[in-house]
Amino acid sequence: MKIIKVTIILLFICSSLMFGQQNISYLTYQLDIFLLVLDPDQAAIDIIMFAEESGGYFLHSSEQGINVRIPINNLSSFTAFLRETGEEVEDYSPTAIDIREEIIYLESGINSRQEILEKNIELIEETNMEDTLAIEAEIIRLLNEIEQLKGRLRRIDIERGYALVNIRFSFLSRSIPNNIESMFSWINSLGLYSFLEKGNTYEW
Amino acid sequence: MNGRIILIILLVLFFISCPSTPPPFSIEKPVGFAIAESKDGGLYSAVSPEGIIFGIKTAENYPVKDIEFWSDALKNQFINNGYQLYKEEELLIENGSKGIYFEWLAPYSSSTYIYLTFITVKGDNIVIAEAAGEVKLFANYREAILESIKSITFNLD
Numbered sequence: 449m450k451i452i453k454v455t456i457i458l459l460f461i462c463s464s465l466m467f468g469q470q471n472i473s474y475l476t477y478q479l480d481i482f483l484l485v486l487d488p489d490q491a492a493i494d495i496i497m498f499a500e501e502s503g504g505y506f507l508h509s510s511e512q513g514i515n516v517r518i519p520i521n522n523l524s525s526f527t528a529f530l531r532e533t534g535e536e537v538e539d540y541s542p543t544a545i546d547i548r549e550e551i552i553y554l555e556s557g558i559n560s561r562q563e564i565l566e567k568n569i570e571l572i573e574e575t576n577m578e579d580t581l582a583i584e585a586e587i588i589r590l591l592n593e594i595e596q597l598k599g600r601l602r603r604i605d606i607e608r609g610y611a612l613v614n615i616r617f618s619f620l621s622r623s624i625p626n627n628i629e630s631m632f633s634w635i636n637s638l639g640l641y642s643f644l645e646k647g648n649t650y651e652w
Numbered sequence: 653m654n655g656r657i658i659l660i661i662l663l664v665l666f667f668i669s670c671p672s673t674p675p676p677f678s679i680e681k682p683v684g685f686a687i688a689e690s691k692d693g694g695l696y697s698a699v700s701p702e703g704i705i706f707g708i709k710t711a712e713n714y715p716v717k718d719i720e721f722w723s724d725a726l727k728n729q730f731i732n733n734g735y736q737l738y739k740e741e742e743l744l745i746e747n748g749s750k751g752i753y754f755e756w757l758a759p760y761s762s763s764t765y766i767y768l769t770f771i772t773v774k775g776d777n778i779v780i781a782e783a784a785g786e787v788k789l790f791a792n793y794r795e796a797i798l799e800s801i802k803s804i805t806f807n808l809d
Contacts, residue, residue, distance in 0.1 A: 484757075484787065486764060535764050535787040625734035625758050634711030634778060635729050640758045640767040643782050647697075647705040 474548040476604070477520055477611035482539035483530060488617040491533055495615065498529050504610055513617050517610035526613070538618060547604055554601045558594055565590045676777050676807055682706055682800035684793065698800075704785035704793050706800070711778045719773045723752040726771060730756055738766065743798065745772055746805045751779075753801070757787070766790040768797065774806050 485491040492514045496506045499516040502525065507515040518526045531537055565587060572583050630636050681687060685698035685706060696708040713722075731737060735756040743751045751772035758765055763786045770781035781804075783790075783797045 536791055623734060623759075625730075626732075628729075628733055630725065630729040632725055632729075634780070635726055637709075637711070638726070638730075638769055638780070638782065639733075640735075640756065640760065640765055640784055643705065643707070643767065643784050644760065644765075646707070647699070647703075647784075 474546055474551065475544045476547055476607040477523070478543045478545070479523070479611055479613045480539070480541040480543070481530065481537060481613065481615045482618060483534040483615055484536040484538055484618045485534050486619065488619045491617060494533050495530075498526065499613075502526065507612075511617075514615050516613050516615075517606075518613050520609060520611050523611055530615075547607070551601070551604060554597050554604070557597045558601070561590050561594045561597070565594070676710060676774070677708075677779055678805050678807060679708060680800055680803035682793065682796040684796055685800075700785070700789075700793055702785070702789045702792075704783065704789055704797075706781070706783040706797055708779065708781045708804075711780060713773055713776050713778050716776075717773075719750055719752060719771065722771055722773060722778060723754075726769060727754060730754070730769075734758075735767070743770065743801060745802055749774060749806070751801065751804075753781075753798070763787070770801050772804070779804060 483491070488511060492509050495514055495516060496509070499506055499518055502519060502522040504516055504518040504522070507517060509515070527537075527540070568583050568587050568590070572580055572587075575583060625640070627639075679696060681698055682700075685700050685704075688697040688699055698706045700706075727737070727740070735758050737754060738757045739753075739755040741753060743753050745751050749772050751770055753768060753770035756767045756769070758767060765784055766787050768781070768783040768790075772779050781801050783793075785793065
């Protein structure tokens with residue numbers, strides 16, 4: 449029984465070491481976009497479809513906006529797509545965050561726990577039943593912590609490959625403005641429709 | 653009798669030959685626009701190749717009020733009429749006078765249009781600039797239109 453446990457734990461450590469040897473880029477990208485659209489529901493559907501077709505995925509949607517993750521390689525085509533979908537991109541704020549410090553913190557956390565884990569495994573062979581139970585509890589705690597740290601590292605891994613795109617919608621009502629008269633005659637002479645009509649009376 | 657007719661003819665000729673009152677301001681044409689002649693009293697009109705229209709006219713500053721009063725009146729009226737306010741900014745024109753411009757959104761045909769209204773007050777005059785065009789097209793000319801508005805210089809003290 450002990451041999452099986454030790455084997456499982458060793459396999460776990462090996463997988464952790466392999467996990468830590470992956471190539472690392474240290475930047476995550478985030479785009480905050482304010483998009484003027486006519487129909488926010490349709491715009492959300494179009495954006496989700498684009499995200500999924502380009503290898504990204506949908507996170508959250510509401511009447512005010514949508515959050516998606518887009519593969520970093522497809523960001524420029526996504527931006528072009530937004531310019532076609534929306535009436536106007538009112539604000540476009542890209543951010544790149546250096547996550548080197550967080551990665552180093554997580555990796556060192558995993559490594560230090562693995563060292564303690566290995567020492568515990570060595571001790572387990574030489575202990576009586578009571579100590580074995582205590583060491584097992586310690587091993588379980590360490591495994592949980594390592595798993596949590598690895599989970600955070602995996603999340604960062606996803607963030608490195610996919611930009612987080614937060615889109616806020618500004619949308620229009622399709623109703624035509626009223627024609628309530630002002631007390632000031634010059635203000636009454638203004639208005640989109642009268643101005644466009646006047647445009648047709650000019651001699652160009 | 654003949655003298656009276658001659659006098660009338662002379663008066664008519666005089667009024668015809670008199671130059672019309674010049675506009676109280678001068679302005680540089682927006683880059684990329686062509687000047688147009690207005691038939692309905694607009695002082696200055698221009699159009700882009702895509703049909704973005706730009707025009708300037710004046711109104712009497714009566715009752716005599718300042719820019720803040722008139723911009724509030726204009727803003728309230730447009731909001732009450734259902735226009736969606738898109739932008740509101742101050743703009744200093746050539747001689748340092750303060751102006752305010754609004755950009756309004758409204759549907760037109762199957763598109764959404766931006767309708768820009770700019771006002772500045774000088775003495776007895778309110779100078780009003782208007783521009784309109786489809787949202788996507790308007791974005792290409794916004795800077796040219798604002799630069800043109802900024803170039804307004806008053807000819808009268």
